[in-house]
Structures are given as C-alpha cells and as structure tokens.
Amino acid sequence: MARKISNRRLLFFTIVAWGLSLLMFFPVLWTILTGFKTEAEAIASPPSLFMFDWTMDNYAEVRSRSNYFRHFLNSVVISVGSTLLGLVFAVPAAWSMVFSPSRHTKNILVWILSTKMLPAVGVLIPIYLIFRDLGLLDTRTGLVIVLMLVNLPIIIWMLYTYFKEIPGEILEAARMDGASLGKEIIHVLVPMALPGIASTLLLNVIIAWNEAFWTLNLTATKAAPLTAFIASYSSPEGLFYAKLSAASTMAIAPILILGWFSQKQLVRGLTFGAVK
C-alpha cells in the first residue's frame, strides 16, 4: 500500500464493517443463543441477548423426541456418499477432457453444464415414479444417486479448472516410464491435484448437505436428512422456539464450520474459475 491511511478512516471503516457483518450474522447467533434458553425466555419481552439461565434441556428434548442422530447420519451418508461417487466418475471424465481434448471437448463441457440448468421440477415426476417402482423412495441409496447426478456437472467443471493447471508433461513422463492408465491417474494425477480435489469435495458436500428439493420430495422418515427433519418443525406447536433453535443449531453447525474453512475456495469453485 503506497497510500497513507489515516487512523480515523481505518477506525470508521472498521466500525461500519463490523456492525454490518454482525447484523448479517445476527440471525445465526440469535438461533444459537435461543437454543440455550427455556421456552418461556425464548419469547420473553423484552428479549435478552446473554442474560438468561443457560440450559441444555432443549438439546436433550430434541434428541429424545426424534432420532436426531439418524437424520444426522443420513445427511452425512447422503452428502459425502453422493460427492465421493461423483468424484469416481468425474476424475476420469475431467482427466480425459483436459489431457486428451478433441475438437468437441468444449461443446461437451458446455453441454454437461447445461444439464445443471434443467430445473429439478422438469424431471421430478419421472424420477418419483421410477423410484416408486424400484423401491428407492425414502432410501439413502436413492438420494445418493439423485444428488450425485444433480451435482456431477459441478464436480466435473471444478475438477476441469483445477486439472488444467497441471502440466501435461508430467503425466507424459509417467507414461514413458511405463505407468498404466489407472496408475497414471491414481499415482500421478490425483496426488498433484489433491488440493483441487479436496476443495471440490468440500464444496460439494456443503451443497449436497443443504440441498432441499430432492431431499424433501423423495424421503419420508427413514432416509430423511436434516433438511427434512427441520422442515417437520414447520407446523407450530405451542411453545417451540427454543427446541426449533436447538435443532437448527445442530443441523447447521457442522456445515457452518466446514464452510468457514472452505470460503477461500468458494468463489473460484462456484464461478468455475471465471472469478479468481
């Protein structure tokens, strides 16, 4: 920085920026705090920010009245499972498009992305009927498959932008030394692209965790992940703010923390390298 920054200017912008970001964060903070209140305090007027009797009762109640860990486990299996399965298909696909491109590669890439723009409702009914006939409704397997298909274009695109930065000569050298195709991908490409693969994995787990169209429409009770579990709180039932908050906190905490770590890669990943 060549320009001199006056202390007053620094102080002014610091205060405004902190104020604004706290305002944006406030609903999250308020949810977390309300989860530790009693139901009466949750609707008390005037509301108190920190001065209340902290209690863990809501967490115990949320866990006892519905099987929270089952929904949590469903969310983990569905989001991680669909991402890993997607990577199995996407790594070879992106590899072939980056290192042995043909005339049509660009068109194929654009076509792959175009499937992402298909609104989900356009295929809701056939998928619902197919799943009903195959007995896949309300199963984790079914959701892993659907979310894998839905997010595959994003995974391929993200890997494509990361693979492009790896010099092809290194792969060629491995081939010269007699490495087979599988070995070339697993022992040379994957280790070199590991940071890119890791951030692809992280971002897609976040997207799949928060996905709320297919998870709401294709599950009932057995395979319902946290999105559907929280949706069951949509019908009011007496005093339920504190319990709702406790359940919400448990649903968003893991992904919020993951998100904080991945926010540096977020911009690049979600704009497919258009903004770096």
Added chain:
Amino acid sequence: MIIPLSMTVYFSFLRYNLLLPGMEKWAGLLNYRFFLTDPAFVAALANTLLLVGGVLAITVIGGVLVALLLDQPIFGRGIVRILMISPFFVMPTVSALVWKNMFMNPVNGLFAWLAKSMGFEAFDFFASAPLFSITLIVAWQWLPFAALIFLTALQSLDSEQKEAAEMDGAGFLSQFIYITLPHLSRAITVVILIETIFLLSIFAEILVTTNGGPGYESTNITYLVYSQALLQFNVGGASAGGIIAVVLANIVAIFLLRMIGKTLDA
C-alpha cells in the same frame, strides 16, 4: 437426465392421474392448454419473476456496496468475512423457519418486539406480504455469496489505476463509475446468471413458510408443479408445467452458456 426428461415430455401429452390408475389416455396439447390458461399459472409466473428480480436487485446492489466496504482497510477482516459469509451455509429449511418464527412472527417475533417498543403496530409479514418476506429471506442467504465474489474481483483491481485517476482529480463517485464498475462487470454477470439458476427453482423456503399461500400469492412455478403432481396427483398437467419451467430456464441458460463459452476461450 435425458431419460427422465423425455418421460416428462411424454407424460405431458397424457391424461394421467395417479388416483385413476389404468386410465391413461392421449390428451394432445390439452394439458398445456389447461396449465397455461390456469390463473394460477399467470400468478406463479409473475411471482417467479418478482422473486428472482427482487432477490437479484437486493443482492447485486447490496453485494457491491458490501464488497466496496470490505475492500477498505479494516481491522480483523478475516473474522468480518467469516461472519458475513455465514448465512450462505445455512440450509434453506432452517433459515426459512428461523426467520418465519423468531423474526417475522407478528406476536413473538423480534421484529414485532422492535416495532412495539418504538410505538408501532407489529407487521404481520407472511399474512400481508408473503412474497416480499420470502424475498427477504432468500436475499439474506444470497447477499454474502454476491458480496464475496465482488470482493474477490475488487481485490484483483490494480491500485495504480485508481491512484492515477485520483491524481487526475477524479472523485470517489467518478472513480467508481469509470474504473470500479467496468472492472466488476464480469463478476456481476456471473453472479446474476448463477443466482438465476438457483432462484428459479426455489422450493423449500416456500414449502415451510407459506405453502404457496395465501391463495397463490407466494406460489412460484416450481411450487405449482410440485403441488399439481404430489398433492393433486395430476401427472399429465404437472409434466406440462415442468416442461414450461424447462423452457423458461433454457432462455436464461442460453445467455449463461454463451458467457461461459467465452471464459473457456480466455
């Protein structure tokens, strides 16, 4: 995805209701005629456009302002960024329910308390302005996304350019209009197009807050198709609606793909 899509096209020409099994009949374009002339469709189309347009306006304008602010020298920028981006990671069902109950509830919500303590009537958000309320919730989720992308773009702006302009006597406003805004134009296009893809198919926020109501006041196309298919079991009619949604999204997609194709060349 091609197989289910062609099934949807096929279903959209059938009289097919899950409550009347074995009565599937060829219906031609009848489903489309019913869907397109249904007053609910016109309402849903208008709501979809209002919702997408409203959220885009708030997030793009707000996002540029936030990004400009965070680009200034401030203490603890790392923490500010983390606080700012957090709403983007909150799952839609959670944010919709939290806003609906703990903030916008006319009796116990925080906004009601604020209004009352300042001597105003509490405002019943979801009864008086359901679509506006949903727009606010969705904008809260997407503003951080826009701001973060704009901030990243701003940080790649050459500061010497700005210094030169400053020496030539350009004020803050003309610097913004002639240097910053053109530099951001690409990021703004990307944000508009990516958000549009996601906003066209907003579903969970409507399902857990208003169920599309009152009447059709907060029903968008996605929700309309869902209610036709899984609540009224009218597969044929819903399929026609799904195809219409696909066509609408494709109009948007053409622009996005053209732009992304350009990025590939660059």
